[in-house]
Amino acid sequence: MSTFIDLSVxxxxxxxxxxxxxxxxxxxxxxxLGAESMKPxxxxxxxxxxxxxxxxxxxxLEVSTHAGTHMDAPWHYSPLQDRGTPSxxxxxxxxxxxxxxxxxxxxxxxxxxxxxxxxxxxxxLDRIGHTLRKGDIFLAxxxxxxxxxxxEYLTRGCGFGRLATLWxxxxxxxxxGTDAWSWDRPLPFQAREFAETGNxxxxxxxxxxxxxxxxxQIEKLTNLHLLPATGFRFYCFPVKISKASAGWIRAVxxxx
Numbered sequence: 001m002s003t004f005i006d007l008s009v010x011x012x013x014x015x016x017x018x019x020x021x022x023x024x025x026x027x028x029x030x031x032x033l034g035a036e037s038m039k040p041x042x043x044x045x046x047x048x049x050x051x052x053x054x055x056x057x058x059x060x061l062e063v064s065t066h067a068g069t070h071m072d073a074p075w076h077y078s079p080l081q082d083r084g085t086p087s088x089x090x091x092x093x094x095x096x097x098x099x100x101x102x103x104x105x106x107x108x109x110x111x112x113x114x115x116x117x118x119x120x121x122x123x124x125l126d127r128i129g130h131t132l133r134k135g136d137i138f139l140a141x142x143x144x145x146x147x148x149x150x151x152e153y154l155t156r157g158c159g160f161g162r163l164a165t166l167w168x169x170x171x172x173x174x175x176x177g178t179d180a181w182s183w184d185r186p187l188p189f190q191a192r193e194f195a196e197t198g199n200x201x202x203x204x205x206x207x208x209x210x211x212x213x214x215x216x217q218i219e220k221l222t223n224l225h226l227l228p229a230t231g232f233r234f235y236c237f238p239v240k241i242s243k244a245s246a247g248w249i250r251a252v253x254x255x256x
Contacts, residue, residue: 007251008069009148009222011061016151017220018067018181025062031055065090065246069221071175071238072183074214076245077207081214090247091240093216097174100137102234102253103130104227107158108143113189114158116140118167128229134172137234141224144180148222159185162201165209175236177218177251183207218251227253 009017013026029037034055035047047053066072074087081087105124107116125132132138144157157180160168165183168176176183184190184206193202207217218236233254238247 003255005223005226005253005255007221007223007227007253008249009220011063011068011248015149017149017153018064019154022064022067024064024067027060029056029058029060031057034058065241065244065248066219068248069251070219070246070248071236072207072217072219072246073238073244074210074216075243077204077210081210083212085214087210088214089242090238090244091242093238093247094174095237097135097216098237099233099235100135100175101133101230102139102227102232103132103136104139104141104224104229106141106229108141110143110158112143112156112158113185115161115185116158116164117161118164121164121167130230132168132171132173136171136173137236138168138173138176139218139221139224139227139234140176140178140180142178142180144178145222145224148220154181155186155188156180157186159183160206161185162205162209165206165215166213169209169213169215173215175216175218177221177236179221179224180219182219183217218249221251228255231255 011024013024016023031054034057035050035053038055039045071090073090074081075089079087142157144153147153147156159180160183184204190202194200235252236249238249241247
């Protein structure tokens with residue numbers, strides 16, 4: 001009998017899980033207000049005609065496609081992927097890539113802002129005795145997860161640069177994920193180094209790797225600490241939003 005572990009955070013109104021302009025807003029219509037909103041659909045209806053005087057409950061969301069646990073499509077990184085092919089949008093996600101053998105590596109011992117290297121990845125793969133295979137779904141425990149729900153979350157954890165991202169993709173991986181706000185290391189660390197060096201290649205380098213090799217990327221996962229390094233199936237189907245750069249997912253791990 002399998003055990004299923006929920007790896008998605010909830011979309012919560014007002015939670016400081018994003019920069020201020022991207023924080024979700026949820027308006028709740030309770031059952032009493034729902035009774036009023038049903039009247040235009042049923043002329044002559046009085047609330048007393050409904051069970052307990054109550055109607056339907058509904059929610060209205062003002063939310064980015066990058067809120068909550070979501071999947072970025074190559075279109076998020078650039079209009080072109082694979083050095084010239086039009087980038088896939090989230091509604092074009094190949095469904096076969098939404099299920100795969102999960103591989104979770106723990107980088108939470110790295111300092112905040114650490115740019116994960118190929119050697120970092122290889123060392124942890126050697127530690128668990130695993131070689132990445134085509135179709136594996138690569139998940140990273142970044143160290144940011146304990147700060148979920150606070151403004152600190154945006155500046156915590158480590159992330160992946162261009163070389164590390166391309167190395168993972170070269171092993172046949174199409175989907176990666178992190179429990180941090182971004183696949184890249186937190187933006188302030190990138191901004192500081194850019195200010196010091198003037199080297200623009202440091203900016204969003206893990207994402208921009210998708211220009212060279214298209215891939216799908218999951219952000220804001222949770223409960224990765226509950227997973228073994230290998231031996232589980234991972235499911236991640238995005239909501240189908242036409243021509244969008246991302247879509248929300250209910251990420252789930254299945255342990256035998």
